[in-house]
Amino acid sequence: MTAIWSEGWTARVRSATLTVLDEDSQRAATLGWMAFYSPLTSGGGLHFSYDTELTPQIARDISGPGWRSLDWTRDQHLSAGWIQARVPAHFMIRRGEQRRERLGIQAQDGKLISVVNGLGSAIQTVWVADAEGRIYSAASVPAGAKAPLLPDRIAPNAAGTASALRATFASSWIESIEAVAAHPERFMLPHSYVALLDDTPFAEPGLPEKGTKRADRTLVYGILKGLGP
Numbered sequence: 001m002t003a004i005w006s007e008g009w010t011a012r013v014r015s016a017t018l019t020v021l022d023e024d025s026q027r028a029a030t031l032g033w034m035a036f037y038s039p040l041t042s043g044g045g046l047h048f049s050y051d052t053e054l055t056p057q058i059a060r061d062i063s064g065p066g067w068r069s070l071d072w073t074r075d076q077h078l079s080a081g082w083i084q085a086r087v088p089a090h091f092m093i094r095r096g097e098q099r100r101e102r103l104g105i106q107a108q109d110g111k112l113i114s115v116v117n118g119l120g121s122a123i124q125t126v127w128v129a130d131a132e133g134r135i136y137s138a139a140s141v142p143a144g145a146k147a148p149l150l151p152d153r154i155a156p157n158a159a160g161t162a163s164a165l166r167a168t169f170a171s172s173w174i175e176s177i178e179a180v181a182a183h184p185e186r187f188m189l190p191h192s193y194v195a196l197l198d199d200t201p202f203a204e205p206g207l208p209e210k211g212t213k214r215a216d217r218t219l220v221y222g223i224l225k226g227l228g229p
Helices: 002-007 162-170 173-182
Strands: 011-022 027-037 046-048 052-057 069-071 076-080 089-098 102-108 111-118 123-129 135-141 146-148 192-197 212-223
Touching: 011 173, 027 173, 052 076, 102 123, 111 123, 111 135, 135 146, 162 173, 173 192, 173 212
Parallel strands: 011 212
Antiparallel strands: 011 027, 027 089, 046 076, 052 089, 069 076, 102 111, 111 146, 123 135, 123 192, 192 212
């Protein structure tokens, strides 16, 4: 009962993900980490589709049952033993799928002037590189809304390479996500963008949204439709 009084009934989910979205091919590749914590043992377990690859990070000295059950009948149902009361559970995730989300970019007189948010989540900040590698940015763009793009003063030019982006998949994913968020210009190419989102439209929640408190770090690296390098 102590856990209930001090922490309540609410389960908590934290995630850090990076999605590479190719708007031309309508393909998205997502990688990252998810962490789950609940004051009580979860009766329903975790649910993911077959498109998500899960790698559980299990400590050898963890207390609790030594067995876990997984049901693949209708989806990936981590049904028992995965979420124990007051014991954090961590997973590395990878996901590849077809997606239709995109940014709508409007240009005038050789300059980018506006962006329409079609990524399925509110954008905190977005950086967009034009054909010459000049970076424009916008902030606080609701899903489906249009916002002006202005030349970015902090990171005026894209200085990335394809190898720099590939390296993020081979190194520490959390560190790579933070590196892209801190210095997007080091990874951006002409006709690309980096968007920091409020929600996680490209990663499954695992637990039901109702009664769950979330804290997400979601980055999208996009290749603009019809303009890929």
